[in-house]
Amino acid sequence: MSLLEIENLSVHYGGIEALKNISFTVNAGEIVTLIGANGAGKSTTLKSISGLVSASGGTIKHNGEIISGLDTQQIVERGIVLVPEGRKVFSNLSVLENLKIGAYLRHDHAGVAADIERMYDLFPRLKERHWQMAGTLSGGEQQMLAVGRALMAKPQILMMDEPSLGLAPLIVRDIFSIIRKINEQGTTVLLIEQNANAALKVADRGYVLVTGEVMMSGAGHDLLTDKSVQDAYLGTSAH
Amino acid sequence: MTSTTIIQHILTGISLGGAYALIAIGYTLVYGILLLINFAHSDIFMMAGYFMVFAMAVMPWPIAIPLVIAVTIFLGVVIEKAAYKPLRAAPRMSIMISSIGVSYLLQNLATYLFSALPKGYPTISPLKRVFQIGSVSASLVTFLTPVLTLILVFILMYLINHTKLGMAMRAVSKDYDTAKLMGIKINQIISVTFVIGSAMAAIGSILYFTDRMSVTPFSGTLPGLKCFVAAVLGGIGSVPGAVLGGFIIGISETFLTAMGYSTYSDAFTFLLLILILIFRPTGLIGETVTDKV
Ligand SMILES: Nc1ncnc2c1ncn2[C@@H]1O[C@H](COP(=O)(O)OP(=O)(O)O)[C@@H](O)[C@H]1O
Ligand SMILES: [Mg+2]
Numbered sequence: 001m002s003l004l005e006i007e008n009l010s011v012h013y014g015g016i017e018a019l020k021n022i023s024f025t026v027n028a029g030e031i032v033t034l035i036g037a038n039g040a041g042k043s044t045t046l047k048s049i050s051g052l053v054s055a056s057g058g059t060i061k062h063n064g065e066i067i068s069g070l071d072t073q074q075i076v077e078r079g080i081v082l083v084p085e086g087r088k089v090f091s092n093l094s095v096l097e098n099l100k101i102g103a104y105l106r107h108d109h110a111g112v113a114a115d116i117e118r119m120y121d122l123f124p125r126l127k128e129r130h131w132q133m134a135g136t137l138s139g140g141e142q143q144m145l146a147v148g149r150a151l152m153a154k155p156q157i158l159m160m161d162e163p164s165l166g167l168a169p170l171i172v173r174d175i176f177s178i179i180r181k182i183n184e185q186g187t188t189v190l191l192i193e194q195n196a197n198a199a200l201k202v203a204d205r206g207y208v209l210v211t212g213e214v215m216m217s218g219a220g221h222d223l224l225t226d227k228s229v230q231d232a233y234l235g236t237s238a239h
Numbered sequence: 240m241t242s243t244t245i246i247q248h249i250l251t252g253i254s255l256g257g258a259y260a261l262i263a264i265g266y267t268l269v270y271g272i273l274l275l276i277n278f279a280h281s282d283i284f285m286m287a288g289y290f291m292v293f294a295m296a297v298m299p300w301p302i303a304i305p306l307v308i309a310v311t312i313f314l315g316v317v318i319e320k321a322a323y324k325p326l327r328a329a330p331r332m333s334i335m336i337s338s339i340g341v342s343y344l345l346q347n348l349a350t351y352l353f354s355a356l357p358k359g360y361p362t363i364s365p366l367k368r369v370f371q372i373g374s375v376s377a378s379l380v381t382f383l384t385p386v387l388t389l390i391l392v393f394i395l396m397y398l399i400n401h402t403k404l405g406m407a408m409r410a411v412s413k414d415y416d417t418a419k420l421m422g423i424k425i426n427q428i429i430s431v432t433f434v435i436g437s438a439m440a441a442i443g444s445i446l447y448f449t450d451r452m453s454v455t456p457f458s459g460t461l462p463g464l465k466c467f468v469a470a471v472l473g474g475i476g477s478v479p480g481a482v483l484g485g486f487i488i489g490i491s492e493t494f495l496t497a498m499g500y501s502t503y504s505d506a507f508t509f510l511l512l513i514l515i516l517i518f519r520p521t522g523l524i525g526e527t528v529t530d531k532v
Contacts, residue, residue: 050420051419052416073423082420084416088414090414093410097406102421104403153422
């Protein structure tokens, strides 16, 4: 049994069918990536797992239990946490408060305080700026904060929606090495990227999403060297 | 005007301003969370006036006051659940229209139940006791209102800026979906906002009506509008802004009335609104509008 099983998931926005019967699985301990062009339905997939949009068909199972239809807050309680597209830090809260609010459902004060220190070790820039309003951070710092905020919930499954979007190449490299580190410490990762090259390199397995359907799947390395994936998503950057 | 009468008017103005500030906080908090101008707020304030009339008919004031606050909170939360919550995903205009509907509903309900004739507001005797300081004399309520207002505002600011609940309120006011992803129950936070706004309106109502003789079903309309202007003047969404706006409007209204321009005092309030909307739409101390997408 996989940790997360998505079976024949469909999502409609009014008349638009954004997801058409997609199925995929995420096993405990893995990094799984969903790659696809803009508008393929990647964000919709994560939002429906988080309960932010409701599915029109299919099921989502966590530990074998159906979780489609639960409130977002109940999904978070189960340890499935999303770093949303565009970071979405609370610009009117300080850096420290953003970290604290990530631990909103936790009641172990000592544990939360220790985890804040852990985040500061992981992202030293955040420590220097802990009192600053999050809206004043640079894009890369905001992404670090969004990841740190999600980790404060102690997720079992961390879902990330295009964490590299709009960031400088050096920062992107940092982000991907942090993703690997988080995974090595025991967190399962479901990663969504347009930057297919970088995503497939860190991922154990990948799925290719094309206009709401899963077109291909396989080990990260296999997809990276697949001719059709290279042509469609990797451009010349893979060579 | 002699210096004594000036001090006297300043006192009266500050006191009126304190009551306005408490009501204005309800507008500003709800706007901050729902981006809704809650037109029913003035009528919640009016209903609190009637609750006091009926409570004091059968019980002493120390029991009546907490009961009236509790019932007013209940009314505010029920209105939110019945008239605004079902429209959470609807365009902002729909929920605004719903609040106008609730406003008329409450006025008509009050007219039907209590008649349009003014009901005498009960006297809370300790509040009416007159104090003499030098040559200035005023009742306790005049001194108490601004002090109580500042204490309540201080507690509220502490709650918003230094507690977990307040942090969640600020997060929800920024972005519903991301707040949900933190595990925050949006509806719970919105209810809390209505609890606070209605409690402040109930206290404001007691202080305001104690200085007046009676309540009618339309008693809320004009003070409500003025308090809405106070909230906009200070910067809607900002609690200190609402308080500042409340005091400015209370004091200027009192002075215009004292100088014999009472006919123009309401017009002046709305002139202020127009001027602020033209020259400083974010209000005196409101934040510059940040991107809310
Ligand atoms: N809130 C929405 N309302 C209507 N259509 C939407 C909405 N969100 C996304 N879509 C549509 O659904 C499709 C998938 O979008 P999305 O999941 O955001 O794609 P991706 O994240 O892969 O870029 C697109 O065609 C997009 O236009
Ligand atoms: Mg997307």
